[in-house]
Amino acid sequence: xxxxxxEETSEAQIAVHWGEEKxxxxxxxxxxxxxxxxxxxxxxxxxxxxxxxxxxFADLLDWDEYWTEILDTSDAPCWKWFVGGRxxxxxxxxxxxxxxxxxxxxxHFVPEPLEEKTEHITYQELYVRVNEFAALxxxxxxxxxGDRVTLHMPMIAELPIAMxxxxxxxxxxxxxxxxFSGQACADRIIDSASRVLITADSYYRNGxxxxxxxxxxxxxxxxxxxxxxxxxxLVWQRYPGKxxxxxxxxxxxxxxxxxxxxxxxGARIDPVSMKxxxxxxxxxxxxxxxxxxxxxxxxxxxxxxxxxxxxxVQDIHPEDVYWCMADIGWITGHSYIVYGPLSLGASSVVxxxxxxxxxxxxxxxxxxxxxxxxxxxxxxLIRALRKVAPDEPAKYNFNFKHMTTVGEPxxxxxxxxxYDVVGKxxxxxxxxxxxxxxxxxxxSTLPGINxxxxxxxxxxxxxxxxxxxxxxxxxxPAGSGKAGNICIQxxxxxxxxxxxxxxDRYVETYxxxxxxxxxxxxxxxxxxxxxxxxxxxxxxxxxxxxxxxDVINVSGHRLGTKEIESAALTVMxxxxxxxxxxxxxxxxxxxxxxxALKPGYExxxxxxxxxxxxxxxxxxxxxxxxxxxxxSDMPKTRSxxxxxxxxxxxxxxxxxxxxxxxxxxxxxxxxxxMVG
Ligand code: 6R9
Numbered sequence: 001x002x003x004x005x006x007e008e009t010s011e012a013q014i015a016v017h018w019g020e021e022k023x024x025x026x027x028x029x030x031x032x033x034x035x036x037x038x039x040x041x042x043x044x045x046x047x048x049x050x051x052x053x054x055x056x057f058a059d060l061l062d063w064d065e066y067w068t069e070i071l072d073t074s075d076a077p078c079w080k081w082f083v084g085g086r087x088x089x090x091x092x093x094x095x096x097x098x099x100x101x102x103x104x105x106x107x108h109f110v111p112e113p114l115e116e117k118t119e120h121i122t123y124q125e126l127y128v129r130v131n132e133f134a135a136l137x138x139x140x141x142x143x144x145x146g147d148r149v150t151l152h153m154p155m156i157a158e159l160p161i162a163m164x165x166x167x168x169x170x171x172x173x174x175x176x177x178x179x180f181s182g183q184a185c186a187d188r189i190i191d192s193a194s195r196v197l198i199t200a201d202s203y204y205r206n207g208x209x210x211x212x213x214x215x216x217x218x219x220x221x222x223x224x225x226x227x228x229x230x231x232x233x234l235v236w237q238r239y240p241g242k243x244x245x246x247x248x249x250x251x252x253x254x255x256x257x258x259x260x261x262x263x264x265x266g267a268r269i270d271p272v273s274m275k276x277x278x279x280x281x282x283x284x285x286x287x288x289x290x291x292x293x294x295x296x297x298x299x300x301x302x303x304x305x306x307x308x309x310x311x312x313v314q315d316i317h318p319e320d321v322y323w324c325m326a327d328i329g330w331i332t333g334h335s336y337i338v339y340g341p342l343s344l345g346a347s348s349v350v351x352x353x354x355x356x357x358x359x360x361x362x363x364x365x366x367x368x369x370x371x372x373x374x375x376x377x378x379x380x381l382i383r384a385l386r387k388v389a390p391d392e393p394a395k396y397n398f399n400f401k402h403m404t405t406v407g408e409p410x411x412x413x414x415x416x417x418x419y420d421v422v423g424k425x426x427x428x429x430x431x432x433x434x435x436x437x438x439x440x441x442x443x444s445t446l447p448g449i450n451x452x453x454x455x456x457x458x459x460x461x462x463x464x465x466x467x468x469x470x471x472x473x474x475x476x477p478a479g480s481g482k483a484g485n486i487c488i489q490x491x492x493x494x495x496x497x498x499x500x501x502x503x504d505r506y507v508e509t510y511x512x513x514x515x516x517x518x519x520x521x522x523x524x525x526x527x528x529x530x531x532x533x534x535x536x537x538x539x540x541x542x543x544x545x546x547x548x549x550d551v552i553n554v555s556g557h558r559l560g561t562k563e564i565e566s567a568a569l570t571v572m573x574x575x576x577x578x579x580x581x582x583x584x585x586x587x588x589x590x591x592x593x594x595x596a597l598k599p600g601y602e603x604x605x606x607x608x609x610x611x612x613x614x615x616x617x618x619x620x621x622x623x624x625x626x627x628x629x630x631x632s633d634m635p636k637t638r639s640x641x642x643x644x645x646x647x648x649x650x651x652x653x654x655x656x657x658x659x660x661x662x663x664x665x666x667x668x669x670x671x672x673x674m675v676g
Contacts, residue, residue: 012471014483014551014558016535017619018543018566021412023451024419026428030401034448036312041446045462050490053463054081057308057493058300061343062096063087064273067300071491077511077526078498079491080277081301088271089280089303090168093342094130095271097123101318105347108321108370109157112204112353118370121157123345126164133257134165135267140260141196141232145170145272148282150194152185152215154178154203155352158236158257159328160338162198167280167299170272174282174294177329178203179638182218184292184661188284189223189230191294192500198257200236201245206354209238213245220253234260276300282500283331285436293509294500295331295437298493302439303339305494309440310340313430313461314374315402315447323349323367324376324404330639331436332406335494336376340440355381360389367398375422376404379414380640386417387575387598393422400427402447406434408641409544409562411569411577415454433457433544435530437510439494442466442530443542455566456541465489466542467527468534469514479538483545483560486534487514487527495528533560550644552581553589554622561644564591564625567618571611573601576634580648582626591615592651593625594671596633603630631671636663650675 009015031037045053051071058067067085074080097104102124109119121129137143149171153159155178166173174192176185178200189197199216202209213235220230233254238244240258249256274280280299284292310316314336322341326332328350341348349370355363363385367375382405385392403423405415410431419429428447434440443466445451445458452458460466468476470484499506512518513529520526533545545551545560552559561579568577576596581589595611597603608628616624635643638661649656650672659665 009482009557010470011553011556011558012474012484013476014533014535014545014560016481016483016545016560016563018455018563020537021454021456023453025451026447027426030428031448033317033401035315035317036446037448039449041312041449041462047465047490050463050465054304054493057304058082058085060307060311061087061092061300061304067276071523073521073523076521076523077491077507078503079495079523081298081493082276082304085276085300086273087276087300087303088168088274089299089339090130090164091271092303093164093167093339094123094127097345098127101345102127104345106342107157107160108347108349110349110351110366112207112351112357114358119157126161129161130164130168131268132261132264132266133161134168134269135264136257136260137165137171138169138269139264141234143169143171143196145274146172146278148172148174148192148194149196149198150185150189150192151175151198152178152180152219153198153236154200154212155327155350156200156203156236156238157350158200160342160350163281163334163338168269168271170274170278172279172281174284175329175334176284177327177638178212179327179329179663181661182215183222185215185219186222186226187292188294189219190226190228191284191292192282193228195228195230196232196234197230198234198236200238201243202238204353206357209244211245211247213247216254217247217250274299277497279497281334283334283436293502293505295496296498296500297439298497301493301495303343305440305492306335306340307343309461309494310336310344312446313432313441313444314340314376314404315428316341316344316346316374318345320374321347321349321370321372322374322376323351323370323372325351325355325363325381326376326378326406327639331439332376335440356384356388360385361392361395364393364396364398367400368396372398373400374402375400375427376406378407378640379405379410380408380636382410382414382418382422383576386414390417390421393424399424403427403429404432405429406432407639409546410455411562411566412454413566413569419454428452431457433542437496438492439496442488453541456537456543458542459540460542463492466536468536469527473514476536478536478540481535483533483535485513485548486530486532486542486544488530489524489527491523491528552579552591554591555587557622559591559619559623563619564593564615564623567615567623568593568595568611570618571614573597573607574611576642578634578642578644578647579625580644580651582651584626590626591623592647593628594634594647595628595630597630629671629675631667631674633664633667635659635667635671637661638663647671
C-alpha cells in the first residue's frame with residue numbers, strides 16, 4: 001500500500017507513509033481549570049483579525065506607555081510590533097508581582113549535590129538581587145542601554161538574575177550555553193562585540209565540580225586576537241566567599257561578583273523604559289553548519305508572545321509550580337523558564353545538574369518534593385529515561401496536570417510512554433514545535449481545547465497561520481498526504497527581528513525562498529521559511545518530519561527522516577534511531593539506519609533484521625535501510641539532538657568535521673571503526 005503512495009509523489013514533494021494515530025482527550029479536571037477552554041479563541045485569532053488579535057497578548061503586560069500601532073511593516077521583512085509602546089521586561093517579571101506576591105517563590109533553585117538544600121527565592125528577594133546586580137552592571141561595569149554583554153553561565157539562580165538585571169538596564173544579554181567551550185563563547189563575544197563577560201567559577205555536573213572559569217580565559221584570549229577586547233570578566237562564585245576553580249583570576253580584568261556586590265547593598269535601579277522594538281537579547285542558533293546566527297529578539301513583542309503562550313499553551317497559573325528541564329542557554333529556557341513563567345508570576349524551577357544524577361529517580365524526587373504540576377522536557381530526555389529507568393516514575397508521588405515536549409519530533413511509542421508512565425495517564429501533553437528564531441511556540445494543541453495525537457505537534461497556535469509549499473511553490477493542502485516545506489504566512493510578535501549585524505542573511509535564509517517581490521511592504525508577500533519538512537493531516541494537525549536538509553531522496557522519492565525512525569522505534573528493544581542518506585549509484589540515495597538498543601539487549605543480526613523488516617512493513621521497501629548499525633550511543637549536540645550530519649559523514653566515508661562541540665565526541669571513533 002505504501003509504495004503506491006510513493007509513486008504518486010513528485011520530486012518536489014516528500015512522501016508520507018504514516019498511519020493516523022488515535023486521539024487522546026484531556027481530562028475534565030484539566031479542562032475545568034484550564035486558562036483557555038473556549039474554542040472561539042481560534043476565531044478571534046483568525047487571519048481576518050490579524051494583526052489586531054495580538055492586542056490580547058500585549059494586554060497581559062504592564063506598559064509604561066501604551067503602543068499606538070500594532071504592526072509596522074515598512075521595513076519588511078523586519079517587522080516592528082507594538083510601535084510607540086514603552087515597556088521593561090524586568091519590571092514585568094518582578095516588580096509588578098510585589099504588591100500581592102512578594103513572599104511567593106519566583107525561583108526554586110535545586111543544586112545537583114544531594115546534600116545541598118534547595119533555595120527558594122521569593123519575588124522580593126529576586127527584586128533585591130536583580131537591583132543590586134543591575135547597579136553593579138551600570139556603575140562598576142559601565143554598561144548602558146543597547147550595549148551587548150555575553151553571559152556564559154551554568155544553570156544556577158544567578159543566571160536568570162543576571163538576565164533580568166540586564167533587562168532592567170536595557171542591556172542586551174547574549175547567554176551562551178554553559179556546556180559550550182571557550183571557543184564557542186569567543187565566537188559569540190566577537191560577533192556581538194561584547195566587552196563584558198559574566199560567568200561563574202564552577203558548577204556541578206554529574207557529581208563533578210567543573211572548572212568553568214578556564215573557559216573565560218580561553219574565550220577572552222581568542223576574542224582579543226580577533227580584536228574584541230573583554231575588559232571586565234564578572235565571576236559568580238558557586239560558593240560565595242570561596243574560590244572553587246583552580247584557574248587564577250586575571251588582575252584588573254576579573255572580579256568576583258560577590259565581593260563587588262557589597263558596594264551595591266540596598267541599591268535600587270529604576271527599570272529603563274524601552275521601546276517595544278528595542279532588542280532584549282541575542283540567542284545564537286546552534287549553527288550545525290556555517291557561522292552561528294545571532295537571533296535578535298525584541299522586548300515588547302517577545303514578552304507579549306511568551307506571556308500569551310505560557311498562559312494558554314503551558315496553562316501556567318500564578319499558583320503553579322512549573323519545571324522546565326531545558327537549559328536556560330537555549331531559547332526554551334529563555335522563553336519558558338525565565339520570561340514566560342515569571343511574567344505570569346509563577347514559580348519556576350531551575351535545576352543545576354543532570355536529570356539522572358545520582359540515579360534515574362532524581363527528576364521524580366524533585367517533582368515530588370516541590371509538588372511540581374507542570375513539567376516540560378525534550379524527547380531526548382524522555383527516550384533516555386525510558387531507556388535507563390522506565391519503572392522509576394511509578395515509585396514517586398508526583399502529579400503533573402500538564403507536560404510539554406519540545407525540540408524534536410517525538411516518536412508515538414515514546415509519546416505513549418511519557419503519557420502513561422510519567423503523566424500517569426492523567427496529564428495533558430503539548431508537543432510544541434518552534435525554533436530559536438520564532439521566540440515562542442508555533443504549533444501545539446491548546447491543552448484545554450484540542451485532543452492530543454501522538455507524534456503530531458497539533459494545529460498551529462492561535463494567530464499562527466502555516467502553509468506548506470512544495471519545492472515549486474505549490475501549496476500542499478491538509479489531507480493531501482504529501483509533505484513539503486512548512487512556512488508561516490504571517491508575522492507574529494515573538495519572531496526574531498533580524499540576525500545580529502546581518503540583515504541580508506536574515507532575508508536570504510528565512511524569507512527569500514517564497515518571496516516574489518523583494519520590494520513589497522505587505523506581510524502577505526513574505527512567508528517565513530522554517531526549514532522543516534511537514535505534513536498536515538485532514539484534521540489540520542501538523543506532523544514535522546525533520547529538517548529539510550535531512551530529507552532522503554531515494555530514486556526521486558523524498559523521505560522524511562522521522563518517519564523511518566518512528567518505524568524503527570516500534571520495535572520494542574529499540575531506544576533511539578537515526579537515519580541518514582548514503583550515496584547510491586542507481587537510487588541516488590539510500591537510507592542508512594543507526595540504532596541504540598535499550599539496556600540489557602545485545603546487538604545481533606536478528607535485531608537488525610527485525611528492525612529493517614519493521615521499516616519495510618510500515619513505510620515500504622523504498623525505505624529499506626542499506627544497513628542497520630547497532631551502536632552503543634548516538635552522537636549528540638549538547639542540547640541532546642542527534643547529529644545526523646556526523647552519522648551521514650561516517651556512512652559516506654567523508655570528513656566528519658569538528659566534533660568537539662558534541663556532548664559525546666568519543667562515540668564518533670567507535671562508530672567509525674564499526675562502519676569502517
Ligand atoms: C525550540 C527549539 C528548532 C528545530 C526545529 C525543528 C526541531 C523543535 C519540535 C521540533 C518536531 C517539535 N523541533 N521542536 N520538531 N517537533 N515539537 O527546539 O529550538 O533549538 O532552534 O531548534 O528543532 O526541526 O526547526 P531550536
